[in-house]
Amino acid sequence: MIAIAFELDSRLPALSWCARARPGMPITVRHGAGVETRRDGFVEGAWNGPFDAFDFDTATTFTGTGGRLRSDVLVFAAPSHPLERLFALQCRDATFVSNSLAFLLTEAGESLDLSYPNYFFDLVRQVRRGIAPPPTRLRTASDARIELYPCCNLMLRPDLSLRRVDKPLDPPPADYAEYHQLLLSTTRSVADNARSPERKSAYRLVAACSRGYDSTACAALASLAGCREGVTFARSARRTGRALFGMTERFADDSGAEALTALGMRVTTYERMDLNQVPGHPRAEFFLNPATATDVAARVMEEQLALSLFVSGRHGERYWGLTRRSRRKNFREIDDVILSGHAFGEFRLRVGFFHFPIAYVGARHGPAIFRITHSPEMRPWKLGTGYYDRPIPRRIAEDAGVPRHCFGHEKRGGTPGDRGLGPASAADFQEFLRVRVPDAIRRRLDPRPLGDRSLNHRRLANLRTHYAHLPLASRAMDWLQLERLHMLWNSTALYQFHWGCEKTQERYRK
Numbered sequence: 001m002i003a004i005a006f007e008l009d010s011r012l013p014a015l016s017w018c019a020r021a022r023p024g025m026p027i028t029v030r031h032g033a034g035v036e037t038r039r040d041g042f043v044e045g046a047w048n049g050p051f052d053a054f055d056f057d058t059a060t061t062f063t064g065t066g067g068r069l070r071s072d073v074l075v076f077a078a079p080s081h082p083l084e085r086l087f088a089l090q091c092r093d094a095t096f097v098s099n100s101l102a103f104l105l106t107e108a109g110e111s112l113d114l115s116y117p118n119y120f121f122d123l124v125r126q127v128r129r130g131i132a133p134p135p136t137r138l139r140t141a142s143d144a145r146i147e148l149y150p151c152c153n154l155m156l157r158p159d160l161s162l163r164r165v166d167k168p169l170d171p172p173p174a175d176y177a178e179y180h181q182l183l184l185s186t187t188r189s190v191a192d193n194a195r196s197p198e199r200k201s202a203y204r205l206v207a208a209c210s211r212g213y214d215s216t217a218c219a220a221l222a223s224l225a226g227c228r229e230g231v232t233f234a235r236s237a238r239r240t241g242r243a244l245f246g247m248t249e250r251f252a253d254d255s256g257a258e259a260l261t262a263l264g265m266r267v268t269t270y271e272r273m274d275l276n277q278v279p280g281h282p283r284a285e286f287f288l289n290p291a292t293a294t295d296v297a298a299r300v301m302e303e304q305l306a307l308s309l310f311v312s313g314r315h316g317e318r319y320w321g322l323t324r325r326s327r328r329k330n331f332r333e334i335d336d337v338i339l340s341g342h343a344f345g346e347f348r349l350r351v352g353f354f355h356f357p358i359a360y361v362g363a364r365h366g367p368a369i370f371r372i373t374h375s376p377e378m379r380p381w382k383l384g385t386g387y388y389d390r391p392i393p394r395r396i397a398e399d400a401g402v403p404r405h406c407f408g409h410e411k412r413g414g415t416p417g418d419r420g421l422g423p424a425s426a427a428d429f430q431e432f433l434r435v436r437v438p439d440a441i442r443r444r445l446d447p448r449p450l451g452d453r454s455l456n457h458r459r460l461a462n463l464r465t466h467y468a469h470l471p472l473a474s475r476a477m478d479w480l481q482l483e484r485l486h487m488l489w490n491s492t493a494l495y496q497f498h499w500g501c502e503k504t505q506e507r508y509r510k
Contacts, residue, residue, distance in 0.1 A: 062079055324469055
């Protein structure tokens, strides 16, 4: 009979946990103060079901991670979206599972392999393949293999073996009414779960919003679930030109304040570039994506995000768009080159909030959503503006009271230009490269700033975006090694993954 022994450590990030299983012993779960624990399991996150039932592992929408005893197995649950994942390591005498790569490495006495720069591209391959098995593996310095499990359940059996199990799935929506009801009822249920009085702490809704389609629609759904608190960035990048020949970018108004106000929310406005004023090494905990410019900007919202169910519009374009690529299945995001949204995990665990990207609700039914997008009933919400035209989120937002002129007229988003670490972190990183990375590897890597490699990168992103979904096109791109156009290809910046991971591991050491 499997039993769990909990070790609360208030010095850990609030929502972090790591389980260690050894033969003939209770499973030990070391965890932070925000993790909810019971005799039959533990959880950090909210789901579409009553909190007291503790059935997060059988929920169709789950925003966090946890473990639940079921008969003679412990079922670990990953989020129902693919932006975060479980990490597992099976050794000769123990099995480790965690919601943090840095925590797992620390508990298992492991480290990343400093002779191997390409962890970022390992993650890219996992994201493009989607959530279907087998798991992606990351090698360690001792040549062990850490397995990545997105959007699934993971059964730990008495012999300490692991078995992946698909998550439950809602039925596919037949029309817009069914799809809207799925989105809205799920949002309301997850919100009710998050603010349950039976929790240690209640989590309030906070919605992010820009002038784009996806975040505006998700904020509208959040408002219908009782959200009265909105956050927005005043400005984002506006790009002009053509990706294949050259583009320029500059700051432009991207505030979603007008839409949030129309939805009845109090609005707090932030500036992305205020990140440069944050002390320490603010980009280190976003190490899963060394090229991140969008994820790390949320760092300036840290105080407001604590104890929140944070609603975002992440990747709505991948499921609400007009093009054939929106028919994807099993979260196969074969057009991804930058892993936006995938570096949020360590930041979220430390600050103590749940990330709820609403566009992923029901998104495993991509073909059904695509049919709804192109159905006759959606014509009044098509603007005929080409690629940047999304009738489903437009209808959601407009029906909730957002004026048509407020959103969805020009593609913006992201932080322009500088993806650097800042002076203090850059100096620390250069010392890390000099002291820790083998000379033979460091000498063959390109030390130029990522901004100097951005033109070819945009060409790669353009090709992936518009053509990767075509039959055999993605395989052809791999065969042609187009990844060499990526800004991180053969770059010293790949080691920001290792540098940031080591910085982050410090918070998990006893």
